[in-house]
Amino acid sequence: MAKIIGVIQVKGGVGRSTIATNLAAVLSLKKPTALIDCDLPQGTSASWYAVRKSEVPPANLTLALARDYRHLVRVVDEASREHRYIVIDGPPRIAEMTRAILVMSTLCLVPLGASGAEIWSTADLLRTIEAARKYRPGIDVRIVWNRFRSQTREAHDLSEAARQELGLKELSTRLGYRVAYSEALARGLAVNEWLDRTAHIEMMALADEVKKILKEERK
C-alpha cells in the first residue's frame, strides 16, 4: 500500500515545497513516488517538476495537481495504485485541504523555522490536528526543523519553547540554513543532486528517518 507523507504548515515560506520536492526526489531513487501539489495557483512543486523534466529524467517520480480537497482524495486514490510513496505539498493556510491531508497521510511533516512567529502560527495548527484526530485518532504529526542554525543560542531556546508550547514529536534530522536549498529548487533539482555535501547528507538522513517511521507504522 502507498505511504502518504503530507507536508503542511499554516505560515507561508517555511519550507513546505523545499521539503516536499527534496523528499519526493530522494524517495523516488528507490521506489515509484508521486508528488502532489495542492498549493495552486502558486504551484512551486509543479514548477520545480516542470524545470526538472528538462534537466534530469524524471524516472520514478510523477507529478499531480489537486485543485481542492475532493479532487485531492481522487488524485491520492489514483496515485496509490502505482506508487509506493505519495508526497503532498500543502497550502499555507488552514483549509479543508489541510484537514484532508492530515486525515489521509501516514505521516504529516510540519516544517518549522526557529522563529517566534512560526511557533505561534503552528499553535493555530494544533486545533486543526486535534479536529482531524477525531476522525482518525493517532495521526502521526512531526515537526521538521528547517533553516535551523544549530550553533545559535536563539535556535536552541526557540526549539525548547516549541517543545513546551506545541507538544508535537520532532524528526531528529534538522535542515540547516543553506543556499543549496534555494539554488537546487530553482533548477528543478534536489540537494543530493547539487553541490553542497552537507545538504546532501542531511536530506538523505531526513529521507531515511521518514522511511524508518513509515516501516514502524506497518507493524
Ligand SMILES: Nc1ncnc2c1ncn2[C@@H]1O[C@H](COP(=O)(O)OP(=O)(O)OP(=O)(O)O)[C@@H](O)[C@H]1O
Ligand atoms: N533550509 C533552507 N535554507 C535556505 N533556504 C531555504 C531553506 N528552506 C527553504 N528555503 C528557501 O525559502 C524559500 C521558501 O521555501 P519554500 O518555497 O520551500 O516554502 P513554502 O512553505 O513552500 O512557501 P510558500 O508559502 O511560498 O509555498 C524558498 O526560496 C526556498 O528556497
Ligand SMILES: [Mg+2]
Ligand atoms: Mg510552497
